Amino acid sequence: MKSRTLHICSLIVGGCAWLFAIATLLALVLVLAISWNEPDGVSRIMAVGDGVHIKSAYGLTYPGRVGHLIAIVQAILIIAALWVSTSHVSPIRRPGLIVLTIWAGLWTANALYVFPNGKFGLVPATIFFFVCTLTRTVTRWSVNAKSFSCCSACSN
Numbered sequence: 247m248k249s250r251t252l253h254i255c256s257l258i259v260g261g262c263a264w265l266f267a268i269a270t271l272l273a274l275v276l277v278l279a280i281s282w283n284e285p286d287g288v289s290r291i292m293a294v295g296d297g298v299h300i301k302s303a304y305g306l307t308y309p310g311r312v313g314h315l316i317a318i319v320q321a322i323l324i325i326a327a328l329w330v331s332t333s334h335v336s337p338i339r340r341p342g343l344i345v346l347t348i349w350a351g352l353w354t355a356n357a358l359y360v361f362p363n364g365k366f367g368l369v370p371a372t373i374f375f376f377v378c379t380l381t382r383t384v385t386r387w388s389v390n391a392k393s394f395s396c397c398s399a400c401s402n
Contacts, residue, residue: 256385263382264328266375267346270353271324277308278317285311292360292368303356324349336388343383350379 273291281289287310292303308317323345331342354372361368 259378259381259385262375262378263346263350266350266353266379267324267328270349271321274317274321274324278314278321281308282314285314289313289317292356294360294365301360303360305352306356331386339386343386347376347379347383350376 277289277291281287288302289308290300290302291306293307294301308314327342327345327349329342330338331346333339333342350372354376357368357372364370
């Protein structure tokens with residue numbers, strides 16, 4: 247029974263990590279699509295302002311065409327990280343896990359910075375997804391090819 251519970255928890259955590267990566271990737275693509283015809287504009291995924299001052303997220307703010315290029319590189323990096331994080335070979339899987347953890351950390355740090363009062367519920371959500379991504383990274387880090395399965399509980 248304990249193994250089954252661990253299996254279910256591991257599947258939920260892994261699913262949440264994937265959900266976060268795909269949802270943020272879609273947000274990135276949406277920002278790109280909306281701002282593509284504005285080569286001199288600034289695209290922001292997270293920002294708050296009072297009309298005079300704007301507080302923007304670091305690493306998630308894309309000024310002009312250079313910003314579009316940065317967003318495209320980030321999107322490709324996240325897609326590649328998702329792909330290699332499913333590898334059966336640890337040395338190949340680990341860079342993908344690291345990139346996805348850094349990506350979740352970037353979103354979490356920015357949510358804390360831009361919305362310190364917890365506006366929009368983004369702070370607890372990003373913390374939750376960061377913990378899920380970090381847990382997936384830790385549990386998938388050393389699983390070898392012979393025991394590779396959907397989660398660490400299944401490989402026992």
